[in-house]
Amino acid sequence: MEALLASTFTVAIAEIGDKTQLLALILAARFKNKTAIILGIFLSTLANHFAAAWLGQWAIGYISPEIGRYLVAGSFFAIALWVLVPDKVDEEESRFYSMGPFLATFILFFIAEMGDKTQIATVVLSAKYDALAMVVMGTTLGMLIANVPVVIAGHFSAEKLPMHWIHRGCAVLFALLGVVTLMF
Numbered sequence: 322m323e324a325l326l327a328s329t330f331t332v333a334i335a336e337i338g339d340k341t342q343l344l345a346l347i348l349a350a351r352f353k354n355k356t357a358i359i360l361g362i363f364l365s366t367l368a369n370h371f372a373a374a375w376l377g378q379w380a381i382g383y384i385s386p387e388i389g390r391y392l393v394a395g396s397f398f399a400i401a402l403w404v405l406v407p408d409k410v411d412e413e414e415s416r417f418y419s420m421g422p423f424l425a426t427f428i429l430f431f432i433a434e435m436g437d438k439t440q441i442a443t444v445v446l447s448a449k450y451d452a453l454a455m456v457v458m459g460t461t462l463g464m465l466i467a468n469v470p471v472v473i474a475g476h477f478s479a480e481k482l483p484m485h486w487i488h489r490g491c492a493v494l495f496a497l498l499g500v501v502t503l504m505f
Contacts, residue, residue: 324450327498328459329466331446332439334494335404336467341433345468348429352422358472359465361426366464367457369434370443374456377447389448390502396445397499401492403438439464442495449502 336342348358381389417425434440439460447456 322455324446324452324455325459325462327450328443328446328456329463331442331494331498332460332463333466334463334490335400335439335442336464339437339439339467341430341437341439341464342468342471344429344433345471348422348426349472349474351418352425354422355472357422358426359469361423362430362468362472363461363465365427365430366434366461369431369440370460370464371453371457373440373443374447374453374460377444377456378451378453380444381448393445393449394499394502396441396448397495397502400438400442400445401495401499403441404492404495405489449498 345358345362349355352358381393384392417428419425420428443456443460446460447453450456
């Protein structure tokens with residue numbers, strides 16, 4: 322349960338102001354079928370984060386638990402610094418838009434998540450907790466918590482939020498995860 326809650330909370334906070342949240346806003350403005358967009362986000366995130374979580378569990382199996390603990394803690398500290406740099410997303414026309422709201426969302430979200438801080442966080446969370454399913458469910462739920470309101474509201478703009486405080490709070494969260502990982 323700890324893996325589920327930590328993964329959900331971590332990704333939901335990290336996703337605020339992230340490029341995939343901005344992408345959700347663009348897709349919601351472009352397409353009327355919000356259900357197709359939400360389903361595309363869900364399935365894309367599920368596939369992407371399953372692969373990331375599997376990689377985290379596979380990689381941690383090849384190193385000693387002590388070294389693994391330091392690598393996971395160091396990764397949390399690195400992500401804490403990374404979230405201080407705000408993301409941007411290109412608003413140019415995408416060739417995927419012609420595929421409709423579901424496929425466009427699925428493909429664009431999958432691509433946007435590659436190497437993104439929430440995908441890296443999923444790798445790290447999976448390495449920390451030996452609970453692949455709980456981490457994947459948690460990170461996917463965190464993505465939905467952050468993105469579904471943006472899709473539904475459509476006109477909502479992440480720029481109305483005090484982004485510098487959100488990024489700082491998220492950085493503190495990841496730093497705390499790093500400290501807790503070192504302590505336990």
